[in-house]
Amino acid sequence: MLHEVKVDKPNPAYAAMLQEQLGGANGELKAGLQYFSQSFRIQDPEIKDLFLDIAAEEFSHAEMVAQTINMLNGHEVSNTNDNIGQIESQVLSGLAPMLANGSGTPFTGNYVNVTGDITADILSDIAAEQRAKVVYEYLYRQIDDQGVRETIDFLLNREEAHNALFRQALNKVQKNKRSSNDDFGVTEDSRLYFDLSTPGKYFDNPFPTPPSFQEPSQKKEPQGQPV
């Protein structure tokens, strides 16, 4: 584990909620498996290495989340009426962390987006990191436990780091001749706006260019320290 985890006290109801980031749609397991699966079709060895670095870190995050859930679950199965969300930990897993989300829906390969196209995959990853950040923000607001808050704060900030790295990767492969960005926006149909709902039409017709992020490093702020 990259970061020690601790909890102030058991809290099975919150453990259920935190399951979201172990086995849920934007959780750590999903993230690690997505980057792992995508890495197989990446040509550029430096990008591939980046994907495997981040995948390995996400699996480590999954371990941190699971360990936190495990401690929050405490030591006695119980059906007290402050349980919320999934109840499987109390009847099935014996308080062990589960591969399911906060409502008990099992983790599914459907969460993982892989296309074999470097541009589409990186855009999926940037979006996934942003969603993961948002879920951690929701979870942070619903707990006072300082140990849990420190762990969430660390994980949330790591998602931002990955987000920035994936954007650098996208800019690096922008000229890739075999990606879905190479032939972007070349026909008339791609430049129309269909106004199909009331009230009106607030956007001009698009002029599609390939997705490209502003360079994060344009900013002048000091760099973080290497690891």
Place this chain on the structure above:
Amino acid sequence: MLHEVKVDKPNPAYAAMLQEQLGGANGELKAGLQYFSQSFRIQDPEIKDLFLDIAAEEFSHAEMVAQTINMLNGHEVSNTNDNIGQIESQVLSGLAPMLANGSGTPFTGNYVNVTGDITADILSDIAAEQRAKVVYEYLYRQIDDQGVRETIDFLLNREEAHNALFRQALNKVQKNKRSSNDDFGVTEDSRLYFDLSTPGKYFDNPFPTPPSFQEPSQKKEPQGQPV
């Protein structure tokens, strides 16, 4: 329907593959339901209208894809050995289009990403449009039928138009004080690179700034015609 569809001749094997864009992970139904679901928490009325316009168009695309599948399925259930992928159309739906993907996995709400956060939602949509484009490219390569190819070409280009519009929307809401971009990259943990896989470390430590796309309209090319 926004565009007439036709097929040169029935082709049940290809109909199975095309199911991917009706009931699959990057299909039209997923797209329409994603933008529809996201629209409920959008504050800005112009962005909300954009989402509902695109959602309505995606539902129309779903109808086009379904109608194409219906014609490709022909008129007789059969178990000839050139069937590939899902077989449900031959044994369950009586050749009607199905809410399932190319391998017969049922459409699931898991495909739909909604976070209630405008930045995360738009990034998810840009990624979804790029993935949808890629799937259409794969499908295009595997069919000679000119009618089907015209429909795919139209749909692929519309995904590019949506992609560009969503990027404009993201730039429009960039300063939103209640989105996940507002507090992006402020701690030390967000500026580290963990080198966890061999061979090495090819990327500098990140310096996270909020995701922001290059303005598509910087280009000087002529605008498409309004609708």
Place this chain on the structure above:
Amino acid sequence: MLHEVKVDKPNPAYAAMLQEQLGGANGELKAGLQYFSQSFRIQDPEIKDLFLDIAAEEFSHAEMVAQTINMLNGHEVSNTNDNIGQIESQVLSGLAPMLANGSGTPFTGNYVNVTGDITADILSDIAAEQRAKVVYEYLYRQIDDQGVRETIDFLLNREEAHNALFRQALNKVQKNKRSSNDDFGVTEDSRLYFDLSTPGKYFDNPFPTPPSFQEPSQKKEPQGQPV
């Protein structure tokens, strides 16, 4: 939307329950997608038009239910112990309506029955409308909010209207020579009763005839007003 919706006050616990009619087994999305999918194989243009009318209305109902859920969810994620059922709205969707049922199980294409046979499809639709009515009755009893009750009352009554229309459609296609009713009940095996459980045998051997509903319009009561 066909009918304005309002709620007296936020009620996240009830919002979770109402998810049942957005993303659940008998919900509005299921209904709309079922009639939409079935419509592709319908030969009779009048019946096909009826299916598309009702499908369009169900999608509009889905919007009403989603908007109601959105208002009931209020404005702050919370883990108070009066949450019941699904918890995803608090940890994943940021209080936006979800494509899931009251316990958080994602919407699935498995809910949608399509056979390509006009008789089987209409019987499925009549049953679906009756089940939808029942779910609304259960939901109605568990809420005091007058705004919500008005919406449920409207939706429940619309399901009855659809139910009656589908029965008229079935009687209209009764003589269809290509449907599963055409060769109903012609062998000896279809006229046996196997008594396989205790206590006894309370029904005579069946004499199967094709399913056919009593004509709703036999009644003398005044007709409703056209729209």
Place this chain on the structure above:
Amino acid sequence: MLHEVKVDKPNPAYAAMLQEQLGGANGELKAGLQYFSQSFRIQDPEIKDLFLDIAAEEFSHAEMVAQTINMLNGHEVSNTNDNIGQIESQVLSGLAPMLANGSGTPFTGNYVNVTGDITADILSDIAAEQRAKVVYEYLYRQIDDQGVRETIDFLLNREEAHNALFRQALNKVQKNKRSSNDDFGVTEDSRLYFDLSTPGKYFDNPFPTPPSFQEPSQKKEPQGQPV
């Protein structure tokens, strides 16, 4: 088993298709479990007994279908290119019948409709029996094996018998004061027709009355023999 099964020769491709009626949406397992689950809330002891008789018979049918699949799968796992649909039997189950449909989607409790309302449940059952008949018709057309055809013919006719019995049961409980038929069609909203699609409006406004089937026994044909 109520009826001996046999096959002329192994046919793994057809075995995959026949899985539809073991583990699919309208299969025998679904039917048996649906009637079993519904039986718990039935008040009328005669109706309850009927449900358990039919449930028991459906489980017996499941055994017949499974045994037929087992024989069709033969004795050697193989990846010859005439496999269609699901491939799990060749790589996972060792040629044993599986709890999955023809495309390999696992059986799910989502197939089972239970509402606790006698009218809605019986209407669901009539629809389910009609769909099961239709699937058997599709399967019958796609096989020449006489042994398999005899089994399908038997099963198809039994679904018709159940269909007729469920209709008798519905008519028997028509006056039930605690069912969803008791308050059917009493408000203005239930008597409107919303014309929401082109081309037009071909149906009059409905006048909803409770669903009620024409009495099957009105016909004068001779009764089958008791069992």
Place this chain on the structure above:
Amino acid sequence: MLHEVKVDKPNPAYAAMLQEQLGGANGELKAGLQYFSQSFRIQDPEIKDLFLDIAAEEFSHAEMVAQTINMLNGHEVSNTNDNIGQIESQVLSGLAPMLANGSGTPFTGNYVNVTGDITADILSDIAAEQRAKVVYEYLYRQIDDQGVRETIDFLLNREEAHNALFRQALNKVQKNKRSSNDDFGVTEDSRLYFDLSTPGKYFDNPFPTPPSFQEPSQKKEPQGQPV
């Protein structure tokens, strides 16, 4: 039913938890369907008969569990805040037992392990019986109702009986020349220990022999009475 069931009083929250053993991963339905499915490829007629005996008993247990849930659910749908886990019984099934687990995840064929290999199947069954026992232990601790406790106690002990019988069956087929035990542990690769985690290596290299249980009947205690 093999054993009468009763409950002291309704308890919908506990009914939700008990769903785990009706429609959950280690529940009675899973057990019955697993042994039923496995029986088709069993060669030894005595073992096959044993599997069908136990399968029949598990279906009977499923009925006992379902009847207990039905009584615990009481007579009025309600959204009181002591509901925990799944909420579908209150909004969908009208208080009837459901084919879902304690959190509302539908029963799935994925729970059922079938390989067509007698050794692997029996080992799966022994593990399944042990897990079922554990779930019953968790459920037992969370209820004071004496009626429910008696039923759980009976079911838990029956799982132990099945466990022992399956172990006898495994020892009986140990010499089976067509099972996965026949060629167990013959290569060098099967005798290595890879030490891949900190802290250390606490186990010697394995020397694989086929799985084989100590004979339960070595003990001298008196035998139970026949049935």
Place this chain on the structure above:
Amino acid sequence: MLHEVKVDKPNPAYAAMLQEQLGGANGELKAGLQYFSQSFRIQDPEIKDLFLDIAAEEFSHAEMVAQTINMLNGHEVSNTNDNIGQIESQVLSGLAPMLANGSGTPFTGNYVNVTGDITADILSDIAAEQRAKVVYEYLYRQIDDQGVRETIDFLLNREEAHNALFRQALNKVQKNKRSSNDDFGVTEDSRLYFDLSTPGKYFDNPFPTPPSFQEPSQKKEPQGQPV
């Protein structure tokens, strides 16, 4: 990766089948995640270390299987009629390995058995390893490619090694006072045999003792070399 993988030539049809051991019910991902999840509740530090060693190795196996699938998928999406099983690689993932089984069903957390009870968990693991071996045997028989066969042979033998290690672990914790083996077989109900199927009763009443494996190391054969 612990072992280099290679393939003689691309074979997309076989790649689909091999998906079974990446994303299927007895695949490497399931194994790794199962032991990882179980490890959190293990008290004995030596057993816990063993679980993490084997989990790490299974994740490495998953990488080997994924890399093999990746090479077998070749370089061009195609819909030739020798495709069997899942078709998603050709339409969705762009020939990248997928988190799904051979028929395209997505990986699910339902495959993972965790109970928090050391005895039940180890028995589940022994059964899982035996099933994994069986699947590899089926896959081995259906391919001539020598590169693939070498990889399968290695993986199959490693499952046997794990199997033996888990049995040693079970014998080590046999006296554990907090496991489900501690109170095994103490009531009369656990010593009955219910004869519920024809033809007869071939097994004596059981006398349940806790599951316990014959010591693998009783054999006199030479030990493998340490790593």
